[in-house]
Amino acid sequence: MTTHKRLAWIAVDWGSSNLRVWTMSDADEVLAHRGTERGMLGLTSTQYEAALLDVVGDWLMSDGQVDVIVCGMAGARQGWREAPYLAVPARLEALAEGAVAPPVQDPRLRVRLLPGLCQRYDETGREFDVMRGEETQLAGLVAHEPEFTGRVCLPGTHAKWARLVTGELQDFQTFMTGELYRLLAHQSVLSHSLREDDLADTACREAFVTAVRDVSIKPARVTQWLFGIRAGDLLDERLPAGEVRGACLAARLSGLMIGLELAGALDGVDENERVCLIGAKSLCHRYALALETLGHPSRVIDSERAVLAGLALARGTLNRN
Amino acid sequence: MTTHKRLAWIAVDWGSSNLRVWTMSDADEVLAHRGTERGMLGLTSTQYEAALLDVVGDWLMSDGQVDVIVCGMAGARQGWREAPYLAVPARLEALAEGAVAPPVQDPRLRVRLLPGLCQRYDETGREFDVMRGEETQLAGLVAHEPEFTGRVCLPGTHAKWARLVTGELQDFQTFMTGELYRLLAHQSVLSHSLREDDLADTACREAFVTAVRDVSIKPARVTQWLFGIRAGDLLDERLPAGEVRGACLAARLSGLMIGLELAGALDGVDENERVCLIGAKSLCHRYALALETLGHPSRVIDSERAVLAGLALARGTLNRN
Numbered sequence: 001m002t003t004h005k006r007l008a009w010i011a012v013d014w015g016s017s018n019l020r021v022w023t024m025s026d027a028d029e030v031l032a033h034r035g036t037e038r039g040m041l042g043l044t045s046t047q048y049e050a051a052l053l054d055v056v057g058d059w060l061m062s063d064g065q066v067d068v069i070v071c072g073m074a075g076a077r078q079g080w081r082e083a084p085y086l087a088v089p090a091r092l093e094a095l096a097e098g099a100v101a102p103p104v105q106d107p108r109l110r111v112r113l114l115p116g117l118c119q120r121y122d123e124t125g126r127e128f129d130v131m132r133g134e135e136t137q138l139a140g141l142v143a144h145e146p147e148f149t150g151r152v153c154l155p156g157t158h159a160k161w162a163r164l165v166t167g168e169l170q171d172f173q174t175f176m177t178g179e180l181y182r183l184l185a186h187q188s189v190l191s192h193s194l195r196e197d198d199l200a201d202t203a204c205r206e207a208f209v210t211a212v213r214d215v216s217i218k219p220a221r222v223t224q225w226l227f228g229i230r231a232g233d234l235l236d237e238r239l240p241a242g243e244v245r246g247a248c249l250a251a252r253l254s255g256l257m258i259g260l261e262l263a264g265a266l267d268g269v270d271e272n273e274r275v276c277l278i279g280a281k282s283l284c285h286r287y288a289l290a291l292e293t294l295g296h297p298s299r300v301i302d303s304e305r306a307v308l309a310g311l312a313l314a315r316g317t318l319n320r321n
Numbered sequence: 322m323t324t325h326k327r328l329a330w331i332a333v334d335w336g337s338s339n340l341r342v343w344t345m346s347d348a349d350e351v352l353a354h355r356g357t358e359r360g361m362l363g364l365t366s367t368q369y370e371a372a373l374l375d376v377v378g379d380w381l382m383s384d385g386q387v388d389v390i391v392c393g394m395a396g397a398r399q400g401w402r403e404a405p406y407l408a409v410p411a412r413l414e415a416l417a418e419g420a421v422a423p424p425v426q427d428p429r430l431r432v433r434l435l436p437g438l439c440q441r442y443d444e445t446g447r448e449f450d451v452m453r454g455e456e457t458q459l460a461g462l463v464a465h466e467p468e469f470t471g472r473v474c475l476p477g478t479h480a481k482w483a484r485l486v487t488g489e490l491q492d493f494q495t496f497m498t499g500e501l502y503r504l505l506a507h508q509s510v511l512s513h514s515l516r517e518d519d520l521a522d523t524a525c526r527e528a529f530v531t532a533v534r535d536v537s538i539k540p541a542r543v544t545q546w547l548f549g550i551r552a553g554d555l556l557d558e559r560l561p562a563g564e565v566r567g568a569c570l571a572a573r574l575s576g577l578m579i580g581l582e583l584a585g586a587l588d589g590v591d592e593n594e595r596v597c598l599i600g601a602k603s604l605c606h607r608y609a610l611a612l613e614t615l616g617h618p619s620r621v622i623d624s625e626r627a628v629l630a631g632l633a634l635a636r637g638t639l640n641r642n
Contacts, residue, residue: 220540220584263541
């Protein structure tokens with residue numbers, strides 16, 4: 001393969017459920033990408049090297065050594081080796097300073113695990129919180145925009161909201177939005193009423209926007225509105241029939257969960273303040289619609305682009321030192 | 322058995338997961354009680370009679386006919402036979418008017434299924450909602466206190482809040498508190514941090530009360546505080562060590578969920594208004610502590626006493642007509 005000639009380093013995002021790997025050129029261009037479901041939750045510390053070689057082995061040259069820069073849960077205490085949390089406030093260019101090298105047999109691999117961030121309770125309003133993986137995406141944002149000031153939202157299973165001032169992470173909060181959505185959609189009484197939604201459909205979009213607005217006005221009623229999805233399915237003749245009925249109800253559930261997060265995260269934030277979204281495109285567009293509903297403009301940065309920029313920034317720092 | 326001589330009727334509360342049966346005297350005293358886990362969710366319509374006979378068969382006389390008064394999900398569309406919902410506002414003494422008789426082979430059984438209640442959206446603030454089983458407990462309250470006016474809370478998987486005016490049910494709301502608590506405690510990332518709590522323990526009680534207060538002030542932050550349970554377990558040195566740590570975190574989860582419900586249900590309600598709780602003793606005492614934290618006195622009525630009084634009231638009406 002011709003790409004072998006240009007392989008300069010390997011970028012790895014190793015989360016709880018997934019392993020994503022990119023081969024990179026010296027100019028930090030992506031040469032190839034692979035993913036597997038061999039996430040950190042299924043591995044013991046001695047299995048990481050073999051799991052990585054399964055994915056990247058045929059990309060490696062027989063001689064020479066390649067940098068492998070890893071972010072995510074592989075650096076957790078229960079992971080490959082612990083890369084202890086750095087505390088906030090934190091400069092995101094400095095993530096590499098907390099990197100650790102796990103034990104590796106294969107001489108072709110020079111692996112470094114990047115640390116996550118932790119936040120301790122203090123009198124300024126910070127609450128206990130942790131992240132592992134998202135800090136590298138934030139570093140990617142700062143790599144492109146060193147003076148970035150503003151709020152960043154990273155939607156997902158455990159959505160993160162970070163406040164940056166001239167490139168420094170001041171504080172952050174985690175919301176269990178994605179996990180809660182999945183539990184409710186698949187394992188609660190609501191599961192019988194739901195189909196996959198599609199916000200391109202006008203009725204779904206309207207159901208989503210209405211839910212965002214409802215919950216932002218009366219967040220304390222959220223669990224009442226959750227049961228209302230079931231009651232509406234039983235009683236509400238205004239709902240469309242057929243597949244789109246379940247899709248509209250799923251859109252309402254999504255709107256309730258995202259709207260609740262936004263009501264919490266934007267409490268005390270000026271209306272009109274722009275939010276930077278980092279994540280998968282379709283999820284970010286859903287958040288952008290919810291933000292717009294509440295009067296906030298937004299911009300979207302693709303999470304793959306952000307994590308690669310963050311890993312490249314860390315590699316640069318490691319190789320300079 | 323001597324009790325056979327006094328058996329006048331059989332009271333049945335047939336829910337989604339459980340079947341509870343009481344033999345009753347003509348003076349509506351309990352002679353005996355049995356329960357099984359043969360709830361409505363595990364039965365098809367033709368299996369109810371046999372399931373009931375398994376439990377009550379040896380109580381029946383060889384001749385004569387006995388009233389069996391049933392409330393709960395056995396009267397749902399997917400149950401033994403549908404007892405269609407009555408609409409609110411509704412007088413609770415009138416539940417028997419919606420009773421239906423399911424098909425029964427055994428000549429010794431005269432079975433009536435009581436209806437549930439439904440609420441349709443209207444301009445006065447009513448939202449779509451349904452109940453099946455709790456209406457009979459409310460009827461039991463009204464049987465003892467025909468002029469009852471006030472708010473009643475029935476805690477549980479789907480907690481109900483009802484507003485009664487001189488014995489008439491005006492409107493009600495359902496909150497998914499119990500189901501949400503169970504999903505989070507057993508199937509979310511939080512499950513690793515929790516043990517069974519005990520509000521008799523001072524630290525647990527304090528964690529519960531603090532959570533109720535936190536979420537009542539800032540309900541929109543609830544999913545942030547949910548993840549904060551996990552982050553606190555990882556980082557908070559102020560938490561006690563050992564078993565009691567997980568118990569305190571479970572108490573905080575319980576306080577967040579119950580406090581969120583209370584913040585929604587008591588929105589716009591005068592502070593100091595007394596709430597009537599109907600349910601299992603330990604759960605009602607938990608709610609009473611949460612209510613007290615928010616400035617509301619409460620009283621507790623045992624749910625078994627309430628449901629039996631409601632079923633007895635319905636039997637009286639049916640036999641008069």
